[in-house]
Amino acid sequence: MDTAVYLFLAAEGFITGRTAPIVINGVQKVSEYINPIPSGLVLTGIVVSVSSSALLLSLTICLYRRYQTLDFDRITMAVKKEWM
Amino acid sequence: MDLACNLPAISIFLCMGCAIASPALSGKNAKRLSIILLITVSAMSLAVLSYTLGTGESFVFLMGRFPAPWGNEIRGGILEGLLASLFSVIMLLSLTGGMSHIDVEVDPKKLNLYFIMIDLMMASLLALVYTNDLFTAYVFVEINTIAAAGLIMIRQIGRTYVASIRYLIMSQLGSGLFLLSLAMLYSLTGQLLMQPARDAVECLFAAGSYSEPLIVTIALTTVGLAIKSGLYPFHSWMPDTYGYSTIASSSILSGLVSKGYIVLLIKIYYRVIGSDIIMSGKISNILFVFGLTGMVMGSVSAIRETDVKRMIAFSSVAQIGYVYMGLGLGTEYGVIASIFHIMTHAISKPLLFLAATGLSDVSGNSKRFDQLRGAGYRNPLAGAGFTIGALSMVGLPLFAGFISKLLFAEAAVRDPSKALPALIVLALSTILNAVYFLHTVITIYTPTGELHVKQKLNIGLAIAVPVFCIINIGLGLFSQPVVNAIQAGLRIFD
Numbered sequence: 001m002d003t004a005v006y007l008f009l010a011a012e013g014f015i016t017g018r019t020a021p022i023v024i025n026g027v028q029k030v031s032e033y034i035n036p037i038p039s040g041l042v043l044t045g046i047v048v049s050v051s052s053s054a055l056l057l058s059l060t061i062c063l064y065r066r067y068q069t070l071d072f073d074r075i076t077m078a079v080k081k082e083w084m
Numbered sequence: 085m086d087l088a089c090n091l092p093a094i095s096i097f098l099c100m101g102c103a104i105a106s107p108a109l110s111g112k113n114a115k116r117l118s119i120i121l122l123i124t125v126s127a128m129s130l131a132v133l134s135y136t137l138g139t140g141e142s143f144v145f146l147m148g149r150f151p152a153p154w155g156n157e158i159r160g161g162i163l164e165g166l167l168a169s170l171f172s173v174i175m176l177l178s179l180t181g182g183m184s185h186i187d188v189e190v191d192p193k194k195l196n197l198y199f200i201m202i203d204l205m206m207a208s209l210l211a212l213v214y215t216n217d218l219f220t221a222y223v224f225v226e227i228n229t230i231a232a233a234g235l236i237m238i239r240q241i242g243r244t245y246v247a248s249i250r251y252l253i254m255s256q257l258g259s260g261l262f263l264l265s266l267a268m269l270y271s272l273t274g275q276l277l278m279q280p281a282r283d284a285v286e287c288l289f290a291a292g293s294y295s296e297p298l299i300v301t302i303a304l305t306t307v308g309l310a311i312k313s314g315l316y317p318f319h320s321w322m323p324d325t326y327g328y329s330t331i332a333s334s335s336i337l338s339g340l341v342s343k344g345y346i347v348l349l350i351k352i353y354y355r356v357i358g359s360d361i362i363m364s365g366k367i368s369n370i371l372f373v374f375g376l377t378g379m380v381m382g383s384v385s386a387i388r389e390t391d392v393k394r395m396i397a398f399s400s401v402a403q404i405g406y407v408y409m410g411l412g413l414g415t416e417y418g419v420i421a422s423i424f425h426i427m428t429h430a431i432s433k434p435l436l437f438l439a440a441t442g443l444s445d446v447s448g449n450s451k452r453f454d455q456l457r458g459a460g461y462r463n464p465l466a467g468a469g470f471t472i473g474a475l476s477m478v479g480l481p482l483f484a485g486f487i488s489k490l491l492f493a494e495a496a497v498r499d500p501s502k503a504l505p506a507l508i509v510l511a512l513s514t515i516l517n518a519v520y521f522l523h524t525v526i527t528i529y530t531p532t533g534e535l536h537v538k539q540k541l542n543i544g545l546a547i548a549v550p551v552f553c554i555i556n557i558g559l560g561l562f563s564q565p566v567v568n569a570i571q572a573g574l575r576i577f578d
Contacts, residue, residue: 008267045263048226052229052230059248082243
């Protein structure tokens, strides 16, 4: 879902025919460049969502090591039995 | 610029710095560092509070000295100072009270990791309270989520793995919606700082243009943050998360984490969208209905529980419902009552969790009611703490909970169209609260079995429980200055 939001943000910040605001060949007109902020936001957002994906994956590994399955129904049953 | 204006930024960076330093330390030293940090941050927040109370105005701190609309800002006011002080003090007390359980339930090799999460959690809570920039708020919302998941899964049992997966998935949904709303707001206003965004939103509303995208933005923000704070239909992650994690984590999660998001929501309502636009719109009506449903359904689920920690967790669902009901009243009084209830709940819930653990420690570590019979005699301190917390939750005079219910009732009466449903549900919910909390209090004071058990004194609990009780009764007896401070803080919030 986050990826979709990033695509939305990136699409918002893109204008056909313009490039990132890095001065090349001395062109300094605003109309030649796009707004860099949406791209910056996407970059920050990607870092954030990568770390939470990593956390979710490591949790998945923990669950698999403990219950030898990734079927959430079976895990829920096993957890309930454990607690009884 | 006075020294106090620098303190919010310093306290946030101090927390982040300690979190970065902790992996290199041993578990014991990380614990010491965390406790020193929390004491320092509490002192700094109290200094900010007394400074802003003295000047009666808010201040803006420019990060990196770039002026608005370019730079990043931190804003300190009376409300921010008050909430930051409360959050840091409760964090410190919850940690002290839960320390003996942390030593038992957390793998000693991973002890320093737990304190990284605590430091990060404190940093993100402070940032959510102080920040004046929407994207900074989003980043710290995510840091908060990850730190919270770490706090849950550090007790390595099957239940907490499942609970933290549930929590992460729901939270990711919430932050995704929040990010989407920020993207839309940015494309409408071109601003990420709250003040310039507010000016742009006012212009848009005055011109009547882009009204639908603006409404969608408000709705997405509200739903996103409501999911993260556990408003009624999105509460499914709460009982497991609060019920099975180690006790300090349960106290911190229920007392502070969900409150941080509500504070952010109030901030966005007041400082970005504008309170008059929110109050005249339909959003507040929707929050009102969900808040009322939560108040009843949370209590009904709590009555059915047989596990005392899960019961307290379900009671949190009801209390979050109260807060949203106050926001949904759509008046200044409603918001004041909500903020006061945030404070009440933040001091009562950790007390209940800590006391309940103290009781279950002397009942063979069982949290089931039939085992807890007579526990109040076996551990008198925890018994007294639980009773005070329970009476405050039910809303008896003398305790903080009474004042917040009184404020809700006063706020409801001022709005004729919402007064009747609000008062009826308030009464109904109070009765339901009384049913399960007083039932528990009676259970723990039913003399059966062995009444005197020799046990080692739990120093952390012996410090935290009395302090929580004193704060609770203090807030109940001398509520007027706090209410005045909240009111003054909201006035300068716009």
